[in-house]
Each structure stands twice: as structure tokens, then as C-alpha cells.
Amino acid sequence: MENMAEKTVVELAALQKPGHSLDRVFYVDEDIFERDIEVIFGRQWLFVDHVSHIPTPGDFITFEIGGDSIIIVRGKDGEIFAHHNVCRHRGSTICQKPEGKVRTFTCPYHGWVYDLSGRLVHAKNMGEGFDRSERGLHSCAVRVIAGLIFIYLGEEKDAPDFAMMEADVLPYLEPHGLTKAKIAHTEIYTTLGNWKLAVENFRECYHCVIAHPEYTTVNEFVKTNDAVPGSFEANILPEWEEAARDEGFVVGSVALATGLQPYRVRRRPIREGWQTASNDGRPVAPLMGNLKKFDGADTAVDFMPQFGLHSTSDHTTLIRFTPIDPTHTEMRLTWLVHEDAVEGTDYDVERLKWMWHVTTLQDAELIANNHRGVTSRHYTPGPYSVREEGTAAFVAWYLNRLINE
Incomplete structure (x- = not known):
């Protein structure tokens, strides 16, 4: 692939093969990084x-x-x-x-x-x-x-239409009472790797069975979909959604896959018998918001390009990606609990942060390893799996923004 001295950013973006990872230059080049800051981070919420x-x-x-x-x-x-x-x-x-x-x-x-x-x-x-x-x-x-x-x-x-995003996302978040929450803990994980490698990793679980044993144990969809892609959504989710809907819970998903600022929100069960995303499925904090019982669900929101959250019945994890330079990224996680919860009495920080903390430590190493590989002269972009559709969609959106801005 031509380098930056031979092609403009737009020309390089137009040359990328659909359904494949990006060329090396997109993960290391200073000019492309500056373009990312201007076009991606400067023009999204x-x-x-x-x-x-x-x-x-x-x-x-x-x-x-x-x-x-x-x-x-x-x-x-x-x-x-x-x-x-x-x-x-x-x-x-x-x-x-x-x-x-x-x-x-x-x-x-x-x-x-x-x-x-x-x-x-x-x-x-x-x-x-x-x-x-x-x-x-x-x-x-x-x-x-x-x-x-x-x-x-x-x-x-x-700016992208924030009111539309709010209208789609708010019904899923309101039951969790985030306006009546407080910060229980914040942790920063700095990793070697371009911000796109971090976001690409976050948007797929093709790697979870191999790299995240703790996350895989907690979340039933991982092994189910690893065995037969889409089987969790086809065979397990409909029955759970029907029962959850009968109890008054918001179910289903909403996604805007294109446009200035794509986003998605969905709700699904953690695993049978699990009340929350903890190491044993038992509660780690008091119920949040207007929830009257533990329903064993996870509400997930993803705002491209740099934010995601996961809300269970008793806590919420906020995930923020911030580019530091072309080859370093900050991942900042914040755990929320009910505003009246008392540390040491109602919750223990180590139990609260367990799943996402260990998962993010693993991700930081995965991203660093990925960075070391894509900087090699022998790296060539590879095709995405059917299990990496979220990552493929992100890369397609990213290239579209570079080309059309």
C-alpha cells in the first residue's frame, strides 16, 4: 500500500478493501491521527x-x-x-x-x-x-x-441530531436511574495502540472465548454464539424478551448504523440464574433507579466513536475511549451505583468492578499485541468474521467519514 507521501488520506481511505481491517498507515501515521481528531472526534458528540x-x-x-x-x-x-x-x-x-x-x-x-x-x-x-x-x-x-x-x-x-439519539436511548436507561447515581470508582487503563484498534476490539466478541474466560463465564451469549453464530438471538432471546415484556421491562434493540453518529442500544439476559454481572451472579450493590427486582439483564449502549455503557440491575459501567497520540489510547471506566449506597456496607469496589476490570486489563494487552503486529512490514489487512460485524460496521463508517468530510 502507498504511504502518506504518495497518497492523501481520502485517497488511502477509498483504497481500503470492504470487510477487511485497515492498512498499517491508519494505525500509526501522524497525519491520519490529526485527521481523525478533526473529522471524527471534532464532529461527533x-x-x-x-x-x-x-x-x-x-x-x-x-x-x-x-x-x-x-x-x-x-x-x-x-x-x-x-x-x-x-x-x-x-x-x-x-x-x-x-x-x-x-x-x-x-x-x-x-x-x-x-x-x-x-x-x-x-x-x-x-x-x-x-x-x-x-x-x-x-x-x-x-x-x-x-x-x-x-x-x-x-x-x-x-452537530449530529442529539434529540433523536436521546429519544431512542432514554427509554432503556430511565429504569436504571442514572440521574440518581453516584460514582463508586474510576480506573484508567492506558494501552499501546491506536484508538481505532481499541474501538474495533470493543465492538466484537469473536475474541471473547479465547481471551476473556471471566467475561465468557458470566455472559451466556458468548459461548452460544461462538458455537453457532446468531443462535443466542434466535433461540434464547425471544422467550426471555416475552417474559421480560410481561413484567414491564424494556426489551429489544435500537440501532442507527449509518449517518454522522451511529449508535446502538439493546437489552438481553446475562445468563440463566445470574442476577447481575458479578463473579457469582449475586448482587454487588443495591437496586438502582425504579427497579423493584433483579431481572438478570444487561442494558448496553454504544455511541460511536468513543463511548459505551453496560447497566445491570445494581450498577452501571461507563467506558470512554480517548486517543492520546497515534499509538496510545486511554480507556477510562467508571462504575456507578445508587446515590444512597455506602461503600463497605452496600458495596465492595473489588466485587463491583471485577468483570469489567479484569476484561479491560486483558483487552489492553490484546490491543497492544495487535498494535505490535499491525506495525510490522509484513502485516496485511485480513477479512472480518461474521462474528465481527460490529467492527466491520465501525470501519466502514470511519472510512466514509474520512472520504466525505
Whole structure:
């Protein structure tokens, strides 16, 4: 395959073979990485965090993406704002810490002061004619769905239709009460490998029987579909859905496979006799939301390109992928429980995080191994299995965005 000196990104994207993994250059090249940041991450809604991380006015966190730093802050009236962490004077970074609590934002360089909404309220010795109203922080669009904070880095008029995503996803999330949840634990896993390798891995379970014995033990669909692809959905899911529907639970799935920002949401049983996704199937925390009983189901949401979640009756796991550079990716997992749950009494962090923690450690090594292979001069793209349809769909969407933006 030609290198970047011979072909443009768009030309290289158009040359990729459908149904196959990408050429080496897409996983290592700096120019393609910068294009990914601009076209993919700059033009989709990005998940940042859960609202309980910034519960009161003045609470803030920062989110780093593609060389940009974004301040996410709770305003004085409870509204959530997102501002670029760049002073409008001479460009200094304003917030030096990843999180904290402030009354105002003060630039450490020349002391310009901004209120929580991003408005410039003080700038000394600027002379006549200086208009503070023209020097507020550059802000990003913010949306919150079920306690989950999303931002859009581009012009809001160009953003994917968030209302449509919300309408499809919210009925599945509302029973889990994520607006009445709190963060029990957060863990960051940094892996060697391009962000696309991490997302490709996340979107298929063809590897699960081989690489994830713990996940496979908990989730019945893995071995069932490994033996006969699609047999879980054909033979087990319909009967379970009928029973769950009779009890008032949301069932089925919704997916938008194309467009600016594909997403999917579905609900399915964990395995017979399992109440939640734990090492023994027993509860690890109190029931969440308005659930009255453990129904043994897993609600999964996937927002391309960098967010997924899994909600069971007693806890939710949030999964965020963030590209660091062309060959390193951060996977950040956050576990939510009911806001009234008490650590050490109602839940134990080690039991709570067990399945996704061990699975993500394994994934980090799988991704690193994959990276080492695709950087070889002898690597050539291979065909996807029928069990990798989610990954194939992601790669097709990704190439389409590169070509058509």
C-alpha cells in the first residue's frame, strides 16, 4: 500500500478493501491521527463524565482530547458549561488541575477573570475601547442524557441530531436511574495502540472465548454464539424478551448504523440464574433507579466513536475511549451505583468492578499485541468474521467519514 507521501488520506481511505481491517498507515501515521481528531472526534458528540462528578456550583473537571483541554463546570444555577481551557488574552491554560472547585476562573498569567458561564468579568489595564463582552471563553455545546454529559467541539449547527439519539436511548436507561447515581470508582487503563484498534476490539466478541474466560463465564451469549453464530438471538432471546415484556421491562434493540453518529442500544439476559454481572451472579450493590427486582439483564449502549455503557440491575459501567497520540489510547471506566449506597456496607469496589476490570486489563494487552503486529512490514489487512460485524460496521463508517468530510 502507498504511504502518506504518495497518497492523501481520502485517497488511502477509498483504497481500503470492504470487510477487511485497515492498512498499517491508519494505525500509526501522524497525519491520519490529526485527521481523525478533526473529522471524527471534532464532529461527533463526545461523552465526558457523569453529572455526579460535578454536583455543586463551581465544581469542575477537565477533558483532554487531541491537544485541546476542555473545562466542564457546574454553573451557579446548576447548568453545566463546557469551555476551552485557553485564556482569551494570550492563550495561557487557565485550569492547571484536572478537577477542583472555584468561584471564578482566573488566568495564572495576567489575572484575567471569567465567571462560571465563561464571561470575562475582569481584565485590568486594557485601556479605552476594550470590550470585555467580546473576550469570553470559547465554549462548546453541552447535552446531558440520563446524567451523562456530552460535548460537541465543532459548530453546534453542524452537530449530529442529539434529540433523536436521546429519544431512542432514554427509554432503556430511565429504569436504571442514572440521574440518581453516584460514582463508586474510576480506573484508567492506558494501552499501546491506536484508538481505532481499541474501538474495533470493543465492538466484537469473536475474541471473547479465547481471551476473556471471566467475561465468557458470566455472559451466556458468548459461548452460544461462538458455537453457532446468531443462535443466542434466535433461540434464547425471544422467550426471555416475552417474559421480560410481561413484567414491564424494556426489551429489544435500537440501532442507527449509518449517518454522522451511529449508535446502538439493546437489552438481553446475562445468563440463566445470574442476577447481575458479578463473579457469582449475586448482587454487588443495591437496586438502582425504579427497579423493584433483579431481572438478570444487561442494558448496553454504544455511541460511536468513543463511548459505551453496560447497566445491570445494581450498577452501571461507563467506558470512554480517548486517543492520546497515534499509538496510545486511554480507556477510562467508571462504575456507578445508587446515590444512597455506602461503600463497605452496600458495596465492595473489588466485587463491583471485577468483570469489567479484569476484561479491560486483558483487552489492553490484546490491543497492544495487535498494535505490535499491525506495525510490522509484513502485516496485511485480513477479512472480518461474521462474528465481527460490529467492527466491520465501525470501519466502514470511519472510512466514509474520512472520504466525505
